[in-house]
Amino acid sequence: MAVLLLNASLQPLNVISHRRLIVLLSKERVAFLDEAAELAAAQALACRRLPEGVVIVRLLRTIHVPRRLLRPNRRNLLLRDDHTCQYCGHVGSAAELTVDHVLPVSRGGAADKWENVVIACKRCNWRKANHAPEEVGLHLRRKPGPLTQEYAHIIFLRYPELKEAYDKLLATAA
Ligand SMILES: [Zn+2]
Structure with a gap:
């Protein structure tokens, strides 16, 4: 299951691996968004298991994110x-x-x-x-151009389950 990393401002930044999550937690760079999630993850990791379901953490300090250039892969x-x-x-x-x-x-x-x-x-x-x-005799239906959407939008297209969890999070935070 994916781990969604948020900026301190709660802006989605990236999807990270569990390994990266453990490194960030050990360096105290990230925090869970609520105590229940933190407890569940801590218990799972203590038993050398991975937390179940969607995990969302946020950076403790805001980082500046340069505009990403997406590759046309x-x-x-x-x-x-x-x-x-x-x-x-x-x-x-x-x-x-x-x-x-x-x-x-x-x-x-x-x-x-x-x-x-x-x-x-x-x-x-x-x-x-x-x-x-x-x-x-073939014609392009539209002129191809760079993918200009926000990176968060791309993350959520790839991981719909993260979008659901993120939306829920924002709703409860509001
Ligand atoms: Zn065709």
């Missing part, structure tokens, strides 16, 4: 393009979808620029092959 592209083929609109599972270079790399297209990579279904990717889209 497969996972982020699936999020940006909503698991939707950018040519025909087919919505599929990750296994059904591929990453397509709009202008093929073999023809000078950038391999790792947000503007040149889109999610495509296997059928469209096969049809496109080593062509530019317009050469084979």
Whole structure:
């Protein structure tokens, strides 16, 4: 189960491993948000078990977070393009979808620029092959650009159970 790390201001920062959690706890850099959660985690860790369910901790001191530059990797592209083929609109599972270079790399297209990579279904990717889209009658449904959402938004898309726990936390804190 994931551990959500919050800034002292309660802004979500990242998802961390249990190992990292233990290090941060031992250095007294983080705290649990309520006593019940702290007690449950302490008991679990004392028995060399991992706490069950979602764990949320916050840093004791606020850190300044520079704007993150997300990489256009497969996972982020699936999020940006909503698991939707950018040519025909087919919505599929990750296994059904591929990453397509709009202008093929073999023809000078950038391999790792947000503007040149889109999610495509296997059928469209096969049809496109080593062509530019317009050469084979394919058209992008929207202009590809960088994923601009807040990093917290990305975390919550990947871990819906964390969003639920975080929302609940904010509701009780208010
Ligand atoms: Zn398609």
